[in-house]
Structures are given as C-alpha cells and as structure tokens.
Amino acid sequence: MDDEHCYRAMSSKDGRFDGWFYVAVTSTGIYCRPSCPAVTPKRENTRFFPTAAAAQSAGFRACKRCRPDATPGSPEWNVRADVVGRAMRMIADGAVDRDGVSGLAAALGYSERQLHRLLVAEVGAGPLALARARRAQTARVLLETTDLPVSEVAFGAGFASIRQFNDTVREVFAHSPTDLRRRAGRHRTAGPTGGITLRLPFRPPIDLDLMFGYLAARAVPGVEEYTDGRYRRVLALPHCTGVVELSGGSGAHVWCTLRLDDMRDLGAAVQRCRRLLDLDADPVAVDERLGGRPELAPLVAAGPGRRVPGAADPAELAVRAVLGQQISVAGARTVAGRLSARFGKPLTAPAGSLTHAFPTATELAAADPGDLPMPAARGSALLALAEALAIGAVDLGPGADRDESEARLRELPGIGPWTSGYIRMRALGDPDVFLPTDLGIRRGLERLGLDGAPAAATALAESWRPWRSYAMQHVWAVPRPDAPAAAARVPATRS
CATH class of the missing domain: 1.10.340.30 (Hypothetical protein; domain 2)
Structure with missing residues (x-):
C-alpha cells in the first residue's frame, strides 16, 4: 500500500488494516493504529510506517488510547517466504533476545550488515529495533497483568539492564513502568484467573468453536485437553515448560492464561499460541478471494473467517x-x-x-x-x-x-x-498448500459435484491461490449428506 491508500484506510477507520501499518502524526509525536478514533490528522501531518518499531525509531510514541502495540501481527509475514518474512517470524519468536543479531543472521544465512539493510529497506527498522519493540510490548503485558517486581519484569521481558528497561518504557509509552502498572490497576478487565492472563487480538470474523473443536478432536492425552469451552495444553519453550489455557473472549480477542516457570519465555509463548490459532490472518482478504469462486462461495458464506490450525510446537x-x-x-x-x-x-x-x-x-x-x-x-x-x-x-x-x-x-x-x-501447512504456516491425494479433499469435492481426482483437483485449486490451505479447510468440512450437523462442524482429516 502506498501512502495515499494508507491515508484513505485511516480516514475510514478501517480496523482490517490494524497491524498492517501504523499512522504517525508529526504535530503530536504519536503513532496510532489506522482505526484509532482519536486520530484525524491532516494529510501533510501524517507519516506511515510498516511496523511499530519503525515508528518508534523515528521518534514517535505509542498512542495511549488505541494502544497500537497491542494490534494483531501483520498477516504479510505469514505469506512471505523470503528472508524478510522469515526474519520477522524469528524476531517475534524471540530469536534476537536468545541468540543476538549474529545468531539471527547466521540462521538465515546472511551477514549482519546484509540483514540489517534488508529489514530497514522493507520494514523501516533493523533487527535490534524490532526486538526492542517486542520487548517493550512484553514488558507492558507483564506490568499490567502480573504483580511481579519491576526488576523481574525487566529481565523477563528480555532487557539487559534496569536502566535500559526504564528508558525504553518511558520512550515508547510516555510513562514510567510504575505508572503503567498503576494505570492498568484502575482499568483492569476481568478475565480467567490464575497465572498471567492477557488478551490475544485478532481480525474478525473468526470461528473459534470450529478451531477449538478441531484441536479437541486431536488432543493428546496428558499433553492437551478441552473442557468447558477452554483448550489447555503443555508448551515446550526455549527456557522452560509451561501450560496455556485459551478461551473465547467477548470481543475481538482470545483469553490466554499462561503459567510459566521462566518469564523470559512469555513472548515466545504468546507467539506460539497466535500461530496455533492463526490469529494474525486477514480473514476478509481470504474470504474475498475464495468467496469469489463459485464452487467455494456457499462454503465461505456459511463459514466466514475460517482459519488454518497451526502448531504450538x-x-x-x-x-x-x-x-x-x-x-x-x-x-x-x-x-x-x-x-x-x-x-x-x-x-x-x-x-x-x-x-x-x-x-x-x-x-x-x-x-x-x-x-x-x-x-x-x-x-x-x-x-x-x-x-x-x-x-x-x-x-x-x-x-x-x-x-x-x-x-x-x-x-x-x-x-x-x-x-x-x-x-x-500446519508446522510452517504456509497459507498456500494443497493436498490433491487427500481422501477428505476428494470426498469433499465430490459432495460438491466436482471431480475429486488428484489431477482435476490440482487444476481447480490453482484458482484458489494464494489461500489454498484455507480453501482446504472449507472442503474438508463439507458434510456427508447423512451427517449430523454437529459432526459436520469439524474437518475430518487425519492427524
């Protein structure tokens, strides 16, 4: 999107673009999400950034009203398979905090200088600035949702020193750490109790019942469970083992309660839960593409916002x-x-x-x-x-x-x-996978009155690019003529 498209999206307060880009206002020194109700700047006073880190690096601080740091992640990084997309996924998972920029660059097969140049050109910030923005958001979550001492919050969020932590929080949020905690105490929203409870935002629509039903049908005894509308599982994380509980919220978010032995794993745990539920997807873009195909249009209309189950590990x-x-x-x-x-x-x-x-x-x-x-x-x-x-x-x-x-x-x-x-499709999060030999795909296509043979299915699926993984979720869920309505809700494929 160029700046004019970004300005029009911001002017319409279109929440679909939250996380795709950020709006900075030069007259106030604040950056916001595009849908922020408080931002109505003149065109000459606006700048647009692809990441929160880029806005912070340019000297802007986060809006206190719309909290742009708490938006869903950009779906672009799910789609892109180039080095920038891979780097963004690794930074979100905490690679810089664990292995440094040198470790990140080595894992991607680039020099530190090459990687920095590529990221600055594409997303407006280098790996250190991107990791810093991630640490700031993790620190805010810990300050607002736990009673941990501030020193433990600092090191748990990945900061190397208390001074660095204090300076970053003040610069990004225009409040000291203690101010953030005090303000959150006055406006705390009730959620599931126990552990660290936070909200994972997503772009609506979403069919969480279907997603949880899929995971419940495959829950491994001793490792996962689904009871009373809550999905729980054990997480294997870089520094410790944790337990997460996920459940639906009243708005565009999922409740997430984490019990971790090591707070350094909070950021990684959140990202893995987001990938598991495909929360950074852009369902409107997916549904517009697939809903334009006559063979899929009724399925998309009946199941808007269908996601692809990912993998926590x-x-x-x-x-x-x-x-x-x-x-x-x-x-x-x-x-x-x-x-x-x-x-x-x-x-x-x-x-x-x-x-x-x-x-x-x-x-x-x-x-x-x-x-x-x-x-x-x-x-x-x-x-x-x-x-x-x-x-x-x-x-x-x-x-x-x-x-x-x-x-x-x-x-x-x-x-x-x-x-x-x-x-x-599931472990690597590729949105454009098609399995032409899958028996469930063949039967689903045949129930739609289409040729389910692998060659014919492959040819048909070309028109579903770049969202074939999402198209398969719809085809898998096509019910048998004699199937009960409840049974038809969960895609019946293997594993």
Missing part, C-alpha cells in the same frame, strides 16, 4: 503427522498419548489431566525402536524424522525456508507428498 506436529499415517484421528491420539507417557518429560506440578510435555526430537531419537507403540516401518520413519530434527538436518522453526524444509522431509523414509505438505 512444529517438531511435535511433524511427529504427530507421521504417527497419524494410515490410522484414524482417534487412533493417532491414543498412540501419541502412549508416546508422551513413555518418553515425555513429566511436569513438576501436573495441571489437572496435563501431566507430560510431548517428547522432544532428541528424546525420541534416542528411543529403542522396540519401545515404540507402532508398526516397525512407521517406527523407523519416526526415528529418522526425530534424528533429522534433533541434529538440525530439517528445520521447522519460524525462520525455516519452506521449500528447503519440505525437500529435506521428502528425503526421509516414510514421508511422502501428503505428510510433507501437511507439515508445511
């Missing part, structure tokens, strides 16, 4: 994709539960039915093939995958090159086009 999702080969969803759940109980790390404090973390690739790679609760051939495929993930031969992290990762997966025994494509 990409390696776990890959393992579960192999476990689910040639067996039912219920059977895959049972096997995954046995695997977790046998090889997963027990929680120090079990939370209800949640007792174990899903086993890591390293733990599975060291397993005795005879201890795996599955046929020998599938066990061999599982061990080969686990070893490749453990030694880094296959990268499924947020900065992975999707084409390279899929190619590496296909080199492993027992992993064909369907499994690698499914992993690419």
Whole structure:
C-alpha cells in the first residue's frame, strides 16, 4: 500500500488494516493504529510506517488510547517466504533476545550488515529495533497483568539492564513502568484467573468453536485437553515448560492464561499460541478471494473467517503427522498419548489431566525402536524424522525456508507428498498448500459435484491461490449428506 491508500484506510477507520501499518502524526509525536478514533490528522501531518518499531525509531510514541502495540501481527509475514518474512517470524519468536543479531543472521544465512539493510529497506527498522519493540510490548503485558517486581519484569521481558528497561518504557509509552502498572490497576478487565492472563487480538470474523473443536478432536492425552469451552495444553519453550489455557473472549480477542516457570519465555509463548490459532490472518482478504469462486462461495458464506490450525510446537506436529499415517484421528491420539507417557518429560506440578510435555526430537531419537507403540516401518520413519530434527538436518522453526524444509522431509523414509505438505501447512504456516491425494479433499469435492481426482483437483485449486490451505479447510468440512450437523462442524482429516 502506498501512502495515499494508507491515508484513505485511516480516514475510514478501517480496523482490517490494524497491524498492517501504523499512522504517525508529526504535530503530536504519536503513532496510532489506522482505526484509532482519536486520530484525524491532516494529510501533510501524517507519516506511515510498516511496523511499530519503525515508528518508534523515528521518534514517535505509542498512542495511549488505541494502544497500537497491542494490534494483531501483520498477516504479510505469514505469506512471505523470503528472508524478510522469515526474519520477522524469528524476531517475534524471540530469536534476537536468545541468540543476538549474529545468531539471527547466521540462521538465515546472511551477514549482519546484509540483514540489517534488508529489514530497514522493507520494514523501516533493523533487527535490534524490532526486538526492542517486542520487548517493550512484553514488558507492558507483564506490568499490567502480573504483580511481579519491576526488576523481574525487566529481565523477563528480555532487557539487559534496569536502566535500559526504564528508558525504553518511558520512550515508547510516555510513562514510567510504575505508572503503567498503576494505570492498568484502575482499568483492569476481568478475565480467567490464575497465572498471567492477557488478551490475544485478532481480525474478525473468526470461528473459534470450529478451531477449538478441531484441536479437541486431536488432543493428546496428558499433553492437551478441552473442557468447558477452554483448550489447555503443555508448551515446550526455549527456557522452560509451561501450560496455556485459551478461551473465547467477548470481543475481538482470545483469553490466554499462561503459567510459566521462566518469564523470559512469555513472548515466545504468546507467539506460539497466535500461530496455533492463526490469529494474525486477514480473514476478509481470504474470504474475498475464495468467496469469489463459485464452487467455494456457499462454503465461505456459511463459514466466514475460517482459519488454518497451526502448531504450538512444529517438531511435535511433524511427529504427530507421521504417527497419524494410515490410522484414524482417534487412533493417532491414543498412540501419541502412549508416546508422551513413555518418553515425555513429566511436569513438576501436573495441571489437572496435563501431566507430560510431548517428547522432544532428541528424546525420541534416542528411543529403542522396540519401545515404540507402532508398526516397525512407521517406527523407523519416526526415528529418522526425530534424528533429522534433533541434529538440525530439517528445520521447522519460524525462520525455516519452506521449500528447503519440505525437500529435506521428502528425503526421509516414510514421508511422502501428503505428510510433507501437511507439515508445511500446519508446522510452517504456509497459507498456500494443497493436498490433491487427500481422501477428505476428494470426498469433499465430490459432495460438491466436482471431480475429486488428484489431477482435476490440482487444476481447480490453482484458482484458489494464494489461500489454498484455507480453501482446504472449507472442503474438508463439507458434510456427508447423512451427517449430523454437529459432526459436520469439524474437518475430518487425519492427524
């Protein structure tokens, strides 16, 4: 979008563009989200930035009314597979805080100077500024939602010193840390109790019942559960193991309650929950494209805002994709539960039915093939995958090159086009995957009166680009003529 398009979107207060870009007002020194009701500047007094970090680097501070730092992330980074898109996903996951700019650049195969130049040209800020903006938002969440001492908030958010923390918070939010906490205390919104509770914003519409139903149908015993409208699971994070509870809110947000042993993992935990529920998607753009196709228009109209379930742990999702080969969803759940109980790390404090973390690739790679609760051939495929993930031969992290990762997966025994494509869609978050040999896709197309043969389906799906992953969610959910209405709500595919 050029500046004129941005100005028109801002003038219409169109909330769909929140997170796509930010509006800075030179006469006030404040930057806002496009839908902010308080911003009506003259054209000559406005500047537009692709990221909050770019606005902060230019000397603007966050609006106190619209809180632009709390918008959904830009869906552009889900779509883009180039180095900038990969870098943005890694920075959001905390790569700079953990490994520094040198580690980020090395993981992407670029020099620090090259990476900085690319990011400044594309998003208006370098990796340090982008990581700083992320730390500031994490600090604000901790200040407003917990009673942690300010010093613990500073280091938990990733700052290297109390001074750096204080200076950044004052510069970005025009308040001291204690002021932010005091103001939040006066305006705190009630939510689920216990742990760190925060709201994860999204762009409406969204069908959370369908999303939670999908996850519930595949919940691994001991690792996940869904009860009373709340989805809970164990998270394996860079510094610790945590537990998250997700539930629907009354507005355009999801309630998220996290219980973490190490506050440094807050930012990573939030990003992984967002990816799991596909909360940074732009459903209007997806629905406009798919709803324009006659074969999909009735499905899109009946299910607006349908998302693609992601993965809180990409390696776990890959393992579960192999476990689910040639067996039912219920059977895959049972096997995954046995695997977790046998090889997963027990929680120090079990939370209800949640007792174990899903086993890591390293733990599975060291397993005795005879201890795996599955046929020998599938066990061999599982061990080969686990070893490749453990030694880094296959990268499924947020900065992975999707084409390279899929190619590496296909080199492993027992992993064909369907499994690698499914992993690419859910673990790597690719919005444009199509699985032409999937039985659910074939049956769904045939129920629509279309040719479901792989060649014909592939040709038809070309018109669904770049949102074929979303189109598959609609086709999978096409009900059998004799299916109960409730059963038709959850896509019935494997894994």
